[in-house]
Amino acid sequence: MAGNGNTDGEFSFSAAAARDALPRITTEKGAKSTTSSDVCHDDTASRVNFQTIDQLHSLQKKRSAPTTPLKEGGGVVMGTSGPTTPVSGESMLQSVSASLASLTRETGPKVIRGDPTSAAKVAHVPQTPTSAPAADVSDSSLKFTHVLHNLSPAELYEQAIKYEKGSFVTSTGALATLSGAKTGRSPKDKRVVKDETTASELWWGKGSPNIEMDEQSFLVNRERAVDYLNSLDKVFVNDQYLNWDPENRIKVRIVSARAYHSLFMHNMCIRPTAEELENFGTPDFTIYNAGKFPCNRFTHYMTSSTSVDINLGRREMVILGTQYAGEMKKGLFGVMHYLMPKRKILSLHSGCNMGKEGDVALFFGLSGTGKTTLSTDHNRYLIGDDEHCWSETGVSNIEGGCYAKCIDLSREKEPDIWNAIKFGTVLENVVFDEHTREVDYTDKSVTENTRAAYPIEYIPNSKIPCVGPHPKNVILLACDAFGVLPPVSKLDLAQTMYHFISGYTALVAGTEEGVKEPRATFSACFGAAFIMLHPTKYAAMLAEKMKAQGATGWLVNTGWSGGSYGSGSRIKLAYTRKIIDAIHSGSLLNATYQKTEIFGLEIPNEVEGVPSEILEPMNAWEDKVAYKDTLLKLAGLFRNNFETFTSHKIGEDGKLTEEILAAGPNF
Numbered sequence: 001m002a003g004n005g006n007t008d009g010e011f012s013f014s015a016a017a018a019r020d021a022l023p024r025i026t027t028e029k030g031a032k033s034t035t036s037s038d039v040c041h042d043d044t045a046s047r048v049n050f051q052t053i054d055q056l057h058s059l060q061k062k063r064s065a066p067t068t069p070l071k072e073g074g075g076v077v078m079g080t081s082g083p084t085t086p087v088s089g090e091s092m093l094q095s096v097s098a099s100l101a102s103l104t105r106e107t108g109p110k111v112i113r114g115d116p117t118s119a120a121k122v123a124h125v126p127q128t129p130t131s132a133p134a135a136d137v138s139d140s141s142l143k144f145t146h147v148l149h150n151l152s153p154a155e156l157y158e159q160a161i162k163y164e165k166g167s168f169v170t171s172t173g174a175l176a177t178l179s180g181a182k183t184g185r186s187p188k189d190k191r192v193v194k195d196e197t198t199a200s201e202l203w204w205g206k207g208s209p210n211i212e213m214d215e216q217s218f219l220v221n222r223e224r225a226v227d228y229l230n231s232l233d234k235v236f237v238n239d240q241y242l243n244w245d246p247e248n249r250i251k252v253r254i255v256s257a258r259a260y261h262s263l264f265m266h267n268m269c270i271r272p273t274a275e276e277l278e279n280f281g282t283p284d285f286t287i288y289n290a291g292k293f294p295c296n297r298f299t300h301y302m303t304s305s306t307s308v309d310i311n312l313g314r315r316e317m318v319i320l321g322t323q324y325a326g327e328m329k330k331g332l333f334g335v336m337h338y339l340m341p342k343r344k345i346l347s348l349h350s351g352c353n354m355g356k357e358g359d360v361a362l363f364f365g366l367s368g369t370g371k372t373t374l375s376t377d378h379n380r381y382l383i384g385d386d387e388h389c390w391s392e393t394g395v396s397n398i399e400g401g402c403y404a405k406c407i408d409l410s411r412e413k414e415p416d417i418w419n420a421i422k423f424g425t426v427l428e429n430v431v432f433d434e435h436t437r438e439v440d441y442t443d444k445s446v447t448e449n450t451r452a453a454y455p456i457e458y459i460p461n462s463k464i465p466c467v468g469p470h471p472k473n474v475i476l477l478a479c480d481a482f483g484v485l486p487p488v489s490k491l492d493l494a495q496t497m498y499h500f501i502s503g504y505t506a507l508v509a510g511t512e513e514g515v516k517e518p519r520a521t522f523s524a525c526f527g528a529a530f531i532m533l534h535p536t537k538y539a540a541m542l543a544e545k546m547k548a549q550g551a552t553g554w555l556v557n558t559g560w561s562g563g564s565y566g567s568g569s570r571i572k573l574a575y576t577r578k579i580i581d582a583i584h585s586g587s588l589l590n591a592t593y594q595k596t597e598i599f600g601l602e603i604p605n606e607v608e609g610v611p612s613e614i615l616e617p618m619n620a621w622e623d624k625v626a627y628k629d630t631l632l633k634l635a636g637l638f639r640n641n642f643e644t645f646t647s648h649k650i651g652e653d654g655k656l657t658e659e660i661l662a663a664g665p666n667f
């Protein structure tokens with residue numbers, strides 16, 4: 001779309017007209033105009049730039065001025081009421097048309113830019129002429145699919161509110177949405193295409209998150225998603241980037257049915273500038289998100305109506321039967337876990353921040369252990385809350401946004417996250433007052449997994465670009481609902497690797513009535529759901545990098561103290577923050593330590609601002625016998641879990657492997 005040089009007559013206001021859109025009230029005759037007889041003078045005398053209501057409305061919106069001249073001339077023009085984008089041109093439409101092309105029919109979709117409700121005619125990409133016989137023409141090939149390409153948050157708000165039930169503006173300006181039946185990820189419905197290459201490269205079998213599917217079944221699901229998307233009046237297309245490391249940036253395209261999904265990815269991926277969008281070209285990876293439209297069980301490998309399918313060969317992902325937006329971000333994370341190690345870059349399920357002195361810390365941990373909460377630290381620069389890369393040159397965030405849990409969110413405890421929930425932020429599955437639209441963050445009526453997705457720059461001290469030097473501290477977070485792991489312990493390299501490979505956390509079993517027993521989870525590399533290669537590959541890279549950089553490992557229990565869930569209590573966030581402060585400042589490195597029994601963890605005798613009684617977990621338990629029993633129980637769970645890894649070597653270093661095996665609990 002041309003900036004101001006549009007001459008095709010379909011769109012009639014110039015930038016200058018827009019600037020002077022509303023008539024100025026002039027008071028030429030000074031005091032005279034204030035007399036009662038002249039009161040209507042300005043009204044009658046003022047000149048207007050519009051003759052009709054439609055024209056008036058057309059003046060309300062000023063043409064977006066792209067930051068660079070556009071290549072394709074002024075052929076594509078928006079209507080007067082539909083959303084606009086600063087960048088378009090035929091190349092984008094052609095590229096989207098290719099993305100949406102059917103694999104089973106001769107004819108591709110007719111794509112057209114802009115909102116279908118828009119009054120004006122807009123340019124479209126005609127179908128590529130093919131030698132298809134007339135008999136192959138179907139109704140689907142006769143209709144247009146409108147493409148809403150990289151809409152702005154404001155436009156996406158309007159789309160969501162107009163067309164998506166359950167979309168509302170909250171009192172702080174966030175967009176409240178509902179994700180439908182699925183309010184969390186569906187790991188059991190994840191499928192990865194097993195072909196000749198991936199059969200040997202990826203981690204398959206027991207413990208692996210990669211449940212296989214064949215190419216044919218993938219194509220069936222892909223066609224299902226594409227047909228569904230093409231059957232809609234409009235689809236949303238986001239062209240964005242992953243990874244702030246410019247040399248290892250990936251171009252992603254997300255085709256989705258909902259404005260909610262488009263805004264979510266707008267926030268979560270890296271947002272291209274108008275110039276970058278202009279030159280975007282062909283994406284490296286494409287997601288077809290058909291949302292609520294299900295897969296079906298006549299398709300091989302399908303076991304439910306939800307399927308999240310990754311095809312690394314085709315560089316595509318298909319989502320059917322779930323609208324949970326986290327599937328998209330975590331699906332792409334899986335792709336990075338495949339692509340980055342090939343380039344000798346370690347992908348990390350961790351938060352990351354940096355102190356004023358340039359000291360970088362990583363926060364590993366499973367969902368709910370505190371990556372987002374603890375990496376968002378008012379005294380430090382936020383590099384990212386969830387997905388990172390560690391290359392030869394340092395760390396980089398994969399994403400452009402954060403995805404915070406909102407349950408029990410409070411302004412006092414987490415002011416930066418609280419303040420990030422404003423215009424542009426997607427608020428999933430929260431409950432709010434129907435009149436004031438104030439959100440009740442304690443309300444779990446829809447789900448316990450309420451979420452806010454916001455651009456990283458909504459955190460005031462975010463580090464843009466989101467890159468930093470090599471980490472100094474590697475913090476492993478475990479929310480131990482058994483209450484036996486110390487609030488903090490210092491780890492040697494072998495222990496760090498042991499706990500990294502174990503990937504332990506134990507949460508209480510959600511909202512089910514009467515469930516008192518914590519449920520232990522072991523998830524290799526603190527993110528088994530997302531890794532693609534065998535865990536030992538990532539572990540070997542982490543060991544090598546930590547060794548080379550002299551980084552220190554720490555294990556921090558953000559869970560229970562003084563008893564298991566039910567008798568003890570969760571360690572106060574304020575205490576955990578003090579512990580983290582002491583790690584960052586270096587003061588904890590110089591503390592005096594003692595070793596715990598069984599797990600052999602080095603625990604400090606003192607941490608500033610934390611009651612010393614809780615530092616040794618046994619002290620905090622009244623019932624010492626129960627403590628010992630629980631500790632042994634947990635140690636047994638660790639040992640069982642690690643059995644699958646005892647036959648694997650970590651990297652080339654046989655000695656390290658032995659040390660790692662010896663770094664587990666002794667009993």
Ligand SMILES: Nc1ncnc2c1ncn2[C@@H]1O[C@H](COP(=O)(O)OP(=O)(O)O)[C@@H](O)[C@H]1O
Nearest residue numbers: 367368369370371372373405558571572573576
């Ligand atoms: N001591 C603590 N340390 C960290 N988080 C805590 C603590 N106590 C309670 N919490 C809560 O636990 C949750 C941690 O979730 P989050 O930071 O989103 O985890 P992740 O990003 O690892 O999934 C937050 O809701 C936080 O308020």
Ligand SMILES: C=C(OP(=O)(O)O)C(=O)O
Nearest residue numbers: 185326330366367368403
């Ligand atoms: C989005 C997710 O990440 P986390 O809970 O780690 O923030 C998820 O696991 O679905």
Ligand SMILES: [Ca+2]
Nearest residue numbers: 372386403404
């Ligand atoms: Ca998080």
Ligand SMILES: [Mn+2]
Nearest residue numbers: 366367371386
């Ligand atoms: Mn996470």
